[in-house]
Amino acid sequence: MNRLHVLGIFYRNIVLIRRSVPKLFGLFGFVTVALFLWGFITLWVQTIAETDVSVDFVLLILSAFVFWSLFDLSQRSFGVSFLEEVWSRNVINLFASPVKLGEMVLGFVLVGIVQALLAFFYITSLAFLLYTLNVWDLGLYMIPLFVNILIFGWALGVVTIGLVVRFGPSADILAFFIPFMLLPFSAVYYPISIFPPLLQRITFILPTRHMFEGMRTVITEGVFPLSNVFWASILNVVCVILAFLFLYWMLRQARVKGYLSRLVQD
Amino acid sequence: MTVASMTSALLRVTNLTKRYNGFTAVNGVSFEVKPGEVVSLLGPNGAGKTTTIQMLLTLVAPTSGEIEIFGKSLVEHREELLSMMNFSAPYSLLPYNLTPREALAVFSMLYGVRDYRQRARVLLEEFDLEELADRKIGKLSSGEQMRLGVAKAFVNSPRLLLLDEPTASLDPPTARQLRAKVLELIGKTGGGVLWTSHNMREVETVSNRIVFLSRGRVMADDTPQNLKKRFGQDDLEEIFITIAREPLREPV
Numbered sequence: 001m002n003r004l005h006v007l008g009i010f011y012r013n014i015v016l017i018r019r020s021v022p023k024l025f026g027l028f029g030f031v032t033v034a035l036f037l038w039g040f041i042t043l044w045v046q047t048i049a050e051t052d053v054s055v056d057f058v059l060l061i062l063s064a065f066v067f068w069s070l071f072d073l074s075q076r077s078f079g080v081s082f083l084e085e086v087w088s089r090n091v092i093n094l095f096a097s098p099v100k101l102g103e104m105v106l107g108f109v110l111v112g113i114v115q116a117l118l119a120f121f122y123i124t125s126l127a128f129l130l131y132t133l134n135v136w137d138l139g140l141y142m143i144p145l146f147v148n149i150l151i152f153g154w155a156l157g158v159v160t161i162g163l164v165v166r167f168g169p170s171a172d173i174l175a176f177f178i179p180f181m182l183l184p185f186s187a188v189y190y191p192i193s194i195f196p197p198l199l200q201r202i203t204f205i206l207p208t209r210h211m212f213e214g215m216r217t218v219i220t221e222g223v224f225p226l227s228n229v230f231w232a233s234i235l236n237v238v239c240v241i242l243a244f245l246f247l248y249w250m251l252r253q254a255r256v257k258g259y260l261s262r263l264v265q266d
Numbered sequence: 267m268t269v270a271s272m273t274s275a276l277l278r279v280t281n282l283t284k285r286y287n288g289f290t291a292v293n294g295v296s297f298e299v300k301p302g303e304v305v306s307l308l309g310p311n312g313a314g315k316t317t318t319i320q321m322l323l324t325l326v327a328p329t330s331g332e333i334e335i336f337g338k339s340l341v342e343h344r345e346e347l348l349s350m351m352n353f354s355a356p357y358s359l360l361p362y363n364l365t366p367r368e369a370l371a372v373f374s375m376l377y378g379v380r381d382y383r384q385r386a387r388v389l390l391e392e393f394d395l396e397e398l399a400d401r402k403i404g405k406l407s408s409g410e411q412m413r414l415g416v417a418k419a420f421v422n423s424p425r426l427l428l429l430d431e432p433t434a435s436l437d438p439p440t441a442r443q444l445r446a447k448v449l450e451l452i453g454k455t456g457g458g459v460l461w462t463s464h465n466m467r468e469v470e471t472v473s474n475r476i477v478f479l480s481r482g483r484v485m486a487d488d489t490p491q492n493l494k495k496r497f498g499q500d501d502l503e504e505i506f507i508t509i510a511r512e513p514l515r516e517p518v
Contacts, residue, residue: 085361092358093418096323097376098349255327258286261320264357 022163026173029181036184044190059219062133064188066123067215070116071149071208072179077115078157079164079175081108086169089264101251105161105244109154116150141218141225145211148232151240152207153179158243162250168262188212207235274337275300276426276458277322282331284317284482291317293482294331299426299458304449306469307462309479310510315462316355318479319428322460323353335426349378354419355430359411362404366395366414369403370421377422385421393417393447408435416444425457432461433468441465445472466502476502478509485509 017023085091094104127133135142156178164171185199186208192200203209214228254260275298284292292314299305307315320326322333324344333340335347360369370389374382390399393413398406403414412435419427429448433441449472452459463469469476470490478486478493486493486509490502497505 084363088361088363089357089359090361092323092325092355093360093373094376095325096348096353096358097373098345098378099376100345252327255325258317258320258326260325261316261357264359 020170022167022171022173026177029177033181033184037189040184040190040194044194047194056219058131059133060216061189062127062131063135063138063215063219064212066120066127066133066135067145067149067212068183068186068188069123070120070146071153071211073119074112074116074150074153075156075160075179076175077112078108078154079160079178081111082157082161083164083169083172083175086164086172086263091263092261095260101247105158105247108157112150112154112157116153120146138215138218141223142215144229145214145218145225145232148207148211148229148236151236152211152232155236155239155243156182158240158247162243162247165247165254165259165263166250168259182206182208185209186212191216204231205235207232207239210235275334276303276336277460278332278334279318279322280332280334282318282321282333283329284314284321284326285329290482292321292328295479295482295484297477297484297487299460301425301456301458302453303474304452304459304461304472306473306476307460307479308469308476308506309485310506312481313479313510314482315479316357316430317482319353319355319430319460319462322428324348349422350424351426351428352377352419352422352424353428353430354412354415354432355428356412356415356434357430358415360403360414360418362402364403365400366390366403366406366417367399369414370418373418374421379421389417389420392420392451394443409437409440412436413440413444416448420451423451423455425455427452427457427459429459429461431463433463433465441468448472466506470502478506480509 017027082091085094124135127135160175160178163174167174185195185203186206187195187203188208192203192209192213195203210228210232214225214232217223217225217228277299279298280296282292282295283290295314295318297305297307307318309315317326321328322335322340324340335343335351338347340347360366360373364372367386367390370386371382374385379385390396393416395410395414395417398410398414403411406414412432416429416432419429427448432448433444436444445468448459459472461469461472473490475487475489476493477484486496486505488496493502493505494500497508499505499508
């Protein structure tokens with residue numbers, strides 16, 4: 001075995017990781033977020049065990065999983081649609097064409113709707129076949145939550161595009177990481193009462209927190225979660241506006257600093 | 267190609283400058299492309315050709331200066347003007363997972379061509395790509411991809427064409443065919459071409475005028491014949507080398 005060959009491979013990859021903020025983020029970020037997630041899940045399980053409250057775990061966890069998957073997919077399909085143009089080195093053709101940014105985003109939204117619907121029908125059918133979980137039993141109350149989940153996913157998709165425009169193709173890891181980063185703080189698999197008081201206040205700004213709280217209200221109480229839907233919708237509008245402003249700003253910066261041409265060179 | 271007319275310029279670049287953190291990539295560049303004209307933008311690596319073309323495509327924002335296309339400001343009429351021009355560059359490939367037929371249809375749509383399937387068919391025929399029409403672009407040779415890239419540049423029958431080294435990966439007969447096709451098609455629209463190449467024979471064949479750039483500045487802007495007289499050289503390549511070696515000389 002040639003030590004230099006091994007060192008060459010090692011050096012090449014270390015240089016790559018050292019120079020890439022998104023790669024460093026992926027290296028430490030996933031494990032940090034997973035630690036938060038499993039910590040909160042454990043806390044919730046412990047609380048339930050101590051209080052002896054009867055909870056339909058299967059329904060809560062699986063419904064949360066189905067809805068989270070939908071959110072994850074809506075964000076990812078959006079980000080990956082753009083990344084596909086970067087990976088195939090077609091992105092310059094798009095930005096040099098008469099296509100407006102809003103038209104490009106709307107095209108990605110349409111792709112996202114098709115993918116989300118297909119995935120939703122697939123995952124709900126699979127959940128029914130495997131666990132007899134019928135998400136449709138939850139009724140029409142879920143529709144506003146469903147729509148809000150999609151919209152927030154797209155807003156984060158717009159942010160992902162902005163980050164890829166700024167940091168280049170190496171930021172592709174963010175397309176997969178951003179939803180995961182929100183997972184522990186969105187109270188997907190446990191109620192927000194598990195969070196410390198300060199975190200409860202901070203996470204109020206996350207639309208996903210209200211969506212999943214609303215989902216649990218529908219499942220456990222069978223009532224329309226008006227407050228949750230209201231806050232999720234308001235925060236979503238703010239997030240969509242901020243996401244577009246962020247993308248416009250990133251694109252402007254990219255044009256000034258020449259990052260766009262770098263998208264096909266990295 | 268018709269001789270350049272005296273009508274107003276299709277493209278007018280005035281004092282175009284691009285600075286990045288203290289480095290000046292393009293420094294007060296001015297030139298024009300008139301209807302029926304092929305203007306070659308020449309210069310050594312790092313002269314500012316690609317940055318100039320990227321500013322014309324709105325990929326890079328100028329630090330200062332004006333770009334007017336068809337008499338309108340590119341900043342103020344971006345979408346309108348981009349729909350009337352097009353480009354091909356070796357660093358901008360078409361999606362490898364589409365076929366040439368699909369890619370030409372997609373780009374026809376992006377440039378607002380209603381009959382996009384028909385347009386794709388016509389271009390496949392014009393650029394002799396019919397046999398490759400339903401193969402994945404990723405499986406085409408670099409020369410075939412380049413030919414397809416130039417075909418894509420004609421989806422909207424542009425009146426201004428920016429071609430960045432359009433024949434770089436082509437063998438001489440194919441390059442000759444492609445040059446002839448480009449000149450034929452752009453001649454039909456009465457448009458103009460801004461052409462970059464490192465092939466001096468090609469430049470001499472296609473150009474009505476040559477703009478020499480060096481270190482971001484225009485060092486010469488004239489017809490190939492006049493340039494040869496001024497520099498006392500029979501060969502454009504010698505003029506290129508002279509200008510590239512003496513980048514700080516005053517513009518001619």
